[in-house]
Amino acid sequence: MSVAEKIAEKIVQTGYQELPAEALHWAKVAILDTLGVTVAGSREPLAQIVRETLIEEGSRPECTVLGLGLKTSALNAAWGNGLLSHALDYDDISNTMGGHPSVPILPALLALAEQRRFAGRELLLAYTVGFETECKIGRGVNFFHYDKGWHPTSTLGIFGAAAASAKLLSLSTADCARALAIAASMASGIKANFGTMTKPLHIGQAARNGLVAALLAAKGFSANPSVFEARQGFCNVYNQEGQYRLEAMTEGWGAPFELVRPGVAIKQYPCCGSTHSAIDALLSLIREHGFKAEDVVSLEAMLHPRRLVHINRPQPENGLEGKFSLQYCLGRALLEREVILSHFTDEAVRQPEIRKLMERISASAHPQMEWQSSEHFGAEVKVELKTGKTLKAHQEKAIGRGPEIPLPRERLEAKFLDCWSQAYPRAAGAALMDKIASLEMLEDARVLFESFSPAQWEKMKRRSS
Template structure:
């Protein structure tokens, strides 16, 4: 039996009864976080351009942050782009990327059109999350290092599986959908720091949904799209650089959304900068550091993460999101890193630029002794001769083992949602999202998100 068909059997057989309480809780958190960052990202240029190109239609699916409605595939493209526009969406250690942004825009659009209940919506979300995580176990981290953007190249399978599940496709049709999606997989890391990175996500969300719809209508595809000598594994990773057994091993034991779980971002920038930000903020808090006290800073990041974050002279707000030098400078200068740091020409602030000149980013010399690649160390040389440092193994909230408290999750949502909604509507939406799995019809949520707009 092919990998696609074996995965199709598992996806089609997955039910709400397979969701432990922990999975339901993490699914709610993933939905809360993704809806919040999508509302905040809806006004970003990349999302506005995608909306213009997609064009409104007579479809049933809401474009978040607006009153426009489109057919589900177009709404998935626009909302998926908005979800990743700020690079503030959740992360996954397994995926090496952002798990929810490719899945939920497709799923929300489809749920709205089909008047699906919240429990079906959440169950499909977890099925999609598990699918992309298991495929990720087969290809990472060679896939990531090779230059693919796993959020997109693997996220398309998550969006496909979730859509197939909500459409109640059987195992054979789900397998076909996954095989179609294998030909849709795309996204290269050379486009990080530009509008094309969030477009990867919108593209993956739309394509995963389209693959499921095509399969439902009888479209066909190859039986061995993953393991064929010219299939996904060999073409995208190369012989000897994947584990074809991994997608099927230990399916849902435990669910990846539970362990290692979702990483909720505290800062609206590349997750690879977060441990260094945490380390600098700890030093600021512990020693009362100010920029005028600092002679020099060395930020050590795992080489895998430094490849796309060593940007000493960011040339745009998007570029600054991937500059560990810029992010560490902001943390030192103001004791926080917030959305406004990546808006307009904030990246060109002369005081921050002057501070960045004292910050050097280097490969972590202890990288080969670290259990994973999510840590960082910041070393600060002070003008009074002291040298202080802080090492962070993983950024706060990086796994379910060190979660952010609910109040931080809620504060982030409200801050993001208030960019598009009235404060009252943001609070109402938050309350509804905490009980999303109990909603009788997902259109109740989108109706609130539409009527609660500021303008």
């Protein structure tokens, strides 16, 4: 039996009754968070380009693109929502996957759920299976895959989207294996495009193409089930011979589910997750000692070298680059004592005050953090004050980085409503939170889309008046 067939067998055999309460809890947390950041992403400059492109393309208006006042085909909606979900780089993270696990999966599932009739528990099961699939494949290819320059959110996320879609469509084992094999030929995304609109494009492509793979497989489209282990297959081409572990892709399925341990990380800052531990460390020093930007002579952040590769940008030129600049993110934390959505506009990044402050902020590789270590999200911050005093703080993991240090519920809800209110009434967001909280009880998941309907907002107003 090939690797794809073994994974497919796991996908088909996993039932809702096997999901522990913890898995359901984290699935609902991740779904809520992803819906919020997708709505907020609809206010980014790239969203108008997406909207114009979809309108010009023209298609059957059956599925919602969040925040754009637009309905389109299922495939186009998966593409559009995938793009928007990652536009802010505010979406959740999986260390195992080496990327953002929910954004390739949920847009594909939302498109199917709006197009057809599925119960909430079917959506939760499909999401969990997709998460498990992309993370198991990640265990087989990372971190060589990540370090080589691939963007795992898309190159591995496409398998999560294909698996989740296949599960929701109740495909057979053979069909699931073909879906994964088809997806392998559409896996793409390179890290050279980080800090540009093309990074979230990777996710739109992964969500759409994962759904395409499942739909084609359901109709008997052929593909090589040995696509992972073949001499010119995914592992040898995307990694290289000797730099992957096929057995890791199927070991320990659901024991526990990846969604539970090591779990999903929820971002509290709208910038690259590699910056978060350093931000937390700096803010803890500010809270403890009360210093301000004008009191600081220099600020040095030391991180794992793997993290530093794509966030060591001393002088970002625009909002997107600012999300991938450790110097900018720390400068904002120092100036504002917070890091929020409004800090990542082009105008904010180009302000003279922050550009001058960044000259005092440096980043380097931590001498005690080895490249091969699997624990690579820690950071140490050292602040030299004008008084001559030097302050230090170490943060092993950012707050929200996993179930052992979860983002408090009130912060999760505040983040969601802040994101939601960028495009929709807060009351509709509160109603959606209630629906997600009891998602497993919904007989028809299409009721979720009522929260995106202006007609429903009018009904809410009348009920509250």
